[in-house]
Amino acid sequence: MSRNPARRVVFARLRGLIGAAALLPLAALACPDAPPRGTGDLGLVVERAAGSLQLVETTHNSVLGRIEGLGDLSHASMVYSRDARYAYVFGRDGGLTKVDLLCQRIDRRVMQAGNSIGGAISQDGRLVAVANYTPGGVKVFSADTLELVADIPSEYAEGKRAKVVGLEDATGGRFVFSLFEAGEIWMADLADPRKPVVTRFKDIGREPYDALVTPDGRWYIAGLFGEDGLALLDLWHPERGVKRILDGYGRGEDKLPVYKMPHLEGWAIAGRHAYLPAIGRHEVLIVDTDSWTEVGRIPVAGQPVFVMARPDGRQVWVNFALPHNDKVQVIDTEMRSVIVTLNPGKAVLHLEFTPRGEAVWISARDDDRVLVVDTATFAPLARLPADKPSGIFFTARAFRIGL
Amino acid sequence: MVRHDCGSCHGLTLAGGLGPPLSVRALADKPVEYIEAMILRGRPGTAMPGWKGLLSDDEARWIAQELKRGFAR
Numbered sequence: 031m032s033r034n035p036a037r038r039v040v041f042a043r044l045r046g047l048i049g050a051a052a053l054l055p056l057a058a059l060a061c062p063d064a065p066p067r068g069t070g071d072l073g074l075v076v077e078r079a080a081g082s083l084q085l086v087e088t089t090h091n092s093v094l095g096r097i098e099g100l101g102d103l104s105h106a107s108m109v110y111s112r113d114a115r116y117a118y119v120f121g122r123d124g125g126l127t128k129v130d131l132l133c134q135r136i137d138r139r140v141m142q143a144g145n146s147i148g149g150a151i152s153q154d155g156r157l158v159a160v161a162n163y164t165p166g167g168v169k170v171f172s173a174d175t176l177e178l179v180a181d182i183p184s185e186y187a188e189g190k191r192a193k194v195v196g197l198e199d200a201t202g203g204r205f206v207f208s209l210f211e212a213g214e215i216w217m218a219d220l221a222d223p224r225k226p227v228v229t230r231f232k233d234i235g236r237e238p239y240d241a242l243v244t245p246d247g248r249w250y251i252a253g254l255f256g257e258d259g260l261a262l263l264d265l266w267h268p269e270r271g272v273k274r275i276l277d278g279y280g281r282g283e284d285k286l287p288v289y290k291m292p293h294l295e296g297w298a299i300a301g302r303h304a305y306l307p308a309i310g311r312h313e314v315l316i317v318d319t320d321s322w323t324e325v326g327r328i329p330v331a332g333q334p335v336f337v338m339a340r341p342d343g344r345q346v347w348v349n350f351a352l353p354h355n356d357k358v359q360v361i362d363t364e365m366r367s368v369i370v371t372l373n374p375g376k377a378v379l380h381l382e383f384t385p386r387g388e389a390v391w392i393s394a395r396d397d398d399r400v401l402v403v404d405t406a407t408f409a410p411l412a413r414l415p416a417d418k419p420s421g422i423f424f425t426a427r428a429f430r431i432g433l
Numbered sequence: 434m435v436r437h438d439c440g441s442c443h444g445l446t447l448a449g450g451l452g453p454p455l456s457v458r459a460l461a462d463k464p465v466e467y468i469e470a471m472i473l474r475g476r477p478g479t480a481m482p483g484w485k486g487l488l489s490d491d492e493a494r495w496i497a498q499e500l501k502r503g504f505a506r
Contacts, residue, residue: 079436079445104445122444145449163450193451210451237480239451255480287475287482290441291451352438353487377437395437418437 061133069114072131073382073424075393075400076106076119077417083119084416085134088384088391088424091402091412095134101125101141106421107148110428111173112155117423118173120149120160128176131425140176142169150199153431157223159197159205166191168207170220179223186212186230196241196252196294198432200265208238208252208261215241215252215263215272234261234272242294243432244304244319251275253294255309258285262322275322276306276315285310290351292335296432297383300343300363307334307348314348316366326366331357336380339363340405341387349378349392358392360408370408374401379419385426393419435496435504442480447504451480457503468497 072094075084082098100106102123109118116137119127124143127136144164151158151173159170170180184192192209200206203221208214215231215238236256243250243265250263258280262273292307299305303325304317314337316326332354339346346361358372358381375394382391389411392401395418402412427433436445442452453459460468472493475483484493 102444102446102448104440105450122450123448145444147450239480256478287484287486288480289438289482289484289487291480 061130064132064134067132069131069425070385071425072114073391073422074108074117074119074129074131075391075414075416075419076103076108076421076423078104078106078379078395078420079418081121082417083117083129084414084419085131086391086400086414086422088389088402091389091414093414093416097129097134097136099136100127100129100139103420105147108421108423109149109151109158109433110423110425111151112428114425114428116173118149118151118158120146122146124162124164126158126160126171126176128173138176140171140178142171142178147193147195148197150197150205150432152199152203152205152220153201154203157203157220159199159218161194161197161207163193166193166209168194168197168205168218170205170223170226180218180220180226182216182218182226182228184209184212184216186214195239198241198243198250200243200250201247201431204265206241206243206250206263206265208234208241210237210239210255213237213256215250215261217263217265217268229268231263231272235259235274239291240294242296242298244299245296245430245432247431249319251294251304251306253292253306253309255288255291258309260306273322276317276324279308279315279324279327280311283311286312286333288333288351289353290333290335290355292333292337292351295336295338296430297336297338300339300346303363305337305339305346305361305363307337309333314346314361328361328366328368330359330361330368331371338381338383340383340390341385345405347381347390349381355379356394372403372408374403375399380421382422382424385424391422393422395419435499439496447500455500457501460501463501465494465497465501468500469493472496 085094105122117129124146127139130137143162149160166184168182192212197207219227235254238252239255241252252261259277332350374392376396447455473485
């Protein structure tokens with residue numbers, strides 16, 4: 031030890047720094063047992079009853095492992111970190127879990143609300159926002175540490191908080207979301223994360239139930255449950271307000287009982303058209319995204335739940351609510367008609383395309399199975415056992431606005 | 434079916450979601466006949482559909498009774 035006190039201090043500080051620097055990378059970057067690999071072909075399958083996730087890969091169509099302890103995943107969705115290493119899983123019970131795909135484990139977890147439905151990650155990847163039913167509102171967290179950064183109650187009237195649905199990321203540090211009971215769309219600017227600036231759009235329609243953002247990040251579209259129509263917000267020009275589109279598409283006819291709400295995602299866009307589920311009807315609506323008018327509708331086998339374009343936009347795949355939830359139909363977008371009806375299994379809950387779309391993964395909850403299908407030939411490529419599988423999410427979502 | 438298909442809106446554990454919780458406590462003041470009618474006819478103007486196209490009266494009554502007792506986990 032040096033006799034010079036000043037040198038001793040410097041030395042001690044240096045030793046401390048080196049010690050800390052040596053610890054940090056090891057904890058954050060390395061998994062001792064995992065061989066090095068990319069994350070681009072990875073994904074997660076939600077096992078909704080068990081509260082676990084299966085880690086899967088789409089190169090050889092196999093299961094790599096299972097991550098347990100995520101609580102109530104009976105409705106779960108997720109977004110990916112900008113480096114495609116972590117998933118942020120939003121659980122029904124209000125759990126927010128950061129999952130490390132490389133190390134196959136939970137990185138950290140918070141219980142942030144009583145009942146929660148989905149979330150989004152900011153354009154710069156620094157913030158994760160969660161849409162809550164109870165208490166109604168949006169909470170925003172650091173993507174790195176899951177520290178709470180902002181809390182936006184969805185109070186639309188004295189003492190009334192709405193369930194938040196359709197939470198999407200927009201450019202410029204914004205999040206956009208809808209309030210079910212209030213019939214409002216809110217846009218929150220988190221440029222200063224601790225001081226969100228909220229713009230309220232009122233009277234946008236009855237009971238918005240979900241929303242999507244187009245892949246270019248320009249248009250926010252909320253589907254309405256309480257009336258026939260959709261609400262459109264131009265995120266490049268929010269000052270122009272919300273516009274109603276496809277008003278009265280139900281043509282005054284009674285809608286069928288809706289056993290399951292459809293889900294809107296950015297996957298709905300194929301080329302210059304949006305393919306949207308009709309509420310209470312056995313139809314997919316085709317909307318021109320230049321004029322925002324309906325240009326056609328396609329009769330399908332049941333009430334659509336997910337309507338998803340293959341990444342190249344040449345096909346749109348559809349699954350259905352009860353009692354037709356054992357079917358999947360494929361629409362050819364040039365012909366604008368159904369070209370094939372598949373029976374992938376019982377209770378088809380979700381579909382997810384591989385990043386370039388050569389295959390699609392389909393969950394069949396009541397068969398405890400995920401089926402991988404070739405999208406050119408419709409031949410099955412693999413069957414993977416899973417415990418009551420629901421959502422399937424691939425890492426390619428990390429690089430897309432609105433997903 | 435009740436856990437998964439009612440569960441779409443009411444939660445797999447029936448703790449609620451888009452729809453209200455269906456726990457024993459939440460339903461304590463609702464008569465069986467009311468619950469049965471809700472299941473079969475739904476509540477117009479809300480997201481609760483009527484299930485009479487898929488369930489018989491007997492099935493709806495059984496579900497209503499089991500909900501009041503609390504479905505075995």
